[in-house]
Amino acid sequence: MNFEDCKSIFEKKGKELFNPEFRIHPEDYKILYKLLIYFTKDEALANKYKISLRKGILLSGPVGCGETTLMSLFRLFIEVPNRYIMKSCRDISFEFIQDGYSVIQKYSRNAFQLNDPKIYCFDDLGTENNLKYYGNECNVMAEILLSRYDLFISRHMITHLTTNLNSSEIEDIYGYRVRSRLREQFKLIAFSESEKDKRF
Numbered sequence: 001m002n003f004e005d006c007k008s009i010f011e012k013k014g015k016e017l018f019n020p021e022f023r024i025h026p027e028d029y030k031i032l033y034k035l036l037i038y039f040t041k042d043e044a045l046a047n048k049y050k051i052s053l054r055k056g057i058l059l060s061g062p063v064g065c066g067e068t069t070l071m072s073l074f075r076l077f078i079e080v081p082n083r084y085i086m087k088s089c090r091d092i093s094f095e096f097i098q099d100g101y102s103v104i105q106k107y108s109r110n111a112f113q114l115n116d117p118k119i120y121c122f123d124d125l126g127t128e129n130n131l132k133y134y135g136n137e138c139n140v141m142a143e144i145l146l147s148r149y150d151l152f153i154s155r156h157m158i159t160h161l162t163t164n165l166n167s168s169e170i171e172d173i174y175g176y177r178v179r180s181r182l183r184e185q186f187k188l189i190a191f192s193e194s195e196k197d198k199r200f
Contacts (some may be wrong), residue, residue: 003029006036010073016147018069027192028066034189035059039074052187056119056152056159059193060166067162084119084160089141093128096140104140109149117157120148125163126173142174149181161186166193 010032014022023137037045038057046053059067068086075083096103105159109119128141151157156196161182163170171179 003033003036007032008113009077013073013076014069017073019078022069027195030190031059031191032070035070035074037141038158039078054156055187056161058161058163058182058186058188059190060188062161062193062195063164065191065195067164067191069125071160071162072121075121079120081116082119084121084158088122089125089128092122092144093140096138101138104138104147106145107144108151111148111157117151117155119158119160121160121162121163125161126165126169139174142178143183145174145178146148148182149185153187 007029011023014024022165034049035057036042037043037049038051038053041053045051045052045115054096057071059071061067072086075086078084092103092107095106108121111120122141122144125141148157150161152159165173167179
């Protein structure tokens with residue numbers, strides 16, 4: 001794995017898809033490198049950097065640091081059968097308002113293609129709100145994540161997340177049960193808390 005070549009490919013694709021000024025900032029090289037190790041399934045480097053290849057990725061950082069952009073780019077370099085689906089948590093909350101509890105099943109127990117679990121990257125965890133469907137309040141993403149955790153254990157269903165929340169905020173919003181299961185289900189890769197907003 002040649003890091004410079006990979007970085008150049010990512011910057012070229014980022015310029016095409018997002019912004020002509022797109023670039024990978026030097027302070028983010030470590031993040032990009034860890035994600036490259038994970039998505040190329042380099043077992044030797046994964047062992048060296050303690051990156052579990054059996055878990056999903058939880059990519060976190062301050063607003064505007066580029067989590068969504070990186071995960072959107074990485075999916076393009078994965079062969080279609082194993083390519084994860086990007087889905088905004090806010091969009092899922094709007095689906096819940098329209099379709100109700102079937103949405104939870106759609107992204108968990110019914111998230112299979114033939115016999116293989118669908119891999120989702122739920123984008124911007126924490127931007128959705130607790131919602132009511134016919135008067136019943138539901139933390140939709142908490143229920144989806146708990147269901148996918150059960151399927152991670154029984155069927156190795158992989159999930160990825162991006163979020164601007166830290167671990168304490170995740171517990172405040174989704175509860176201790178979710179936070180505890182996320183530790184087992186995800187490899188945390190985090191931008192620095194001092195990371196600047198790269199949007200312009």
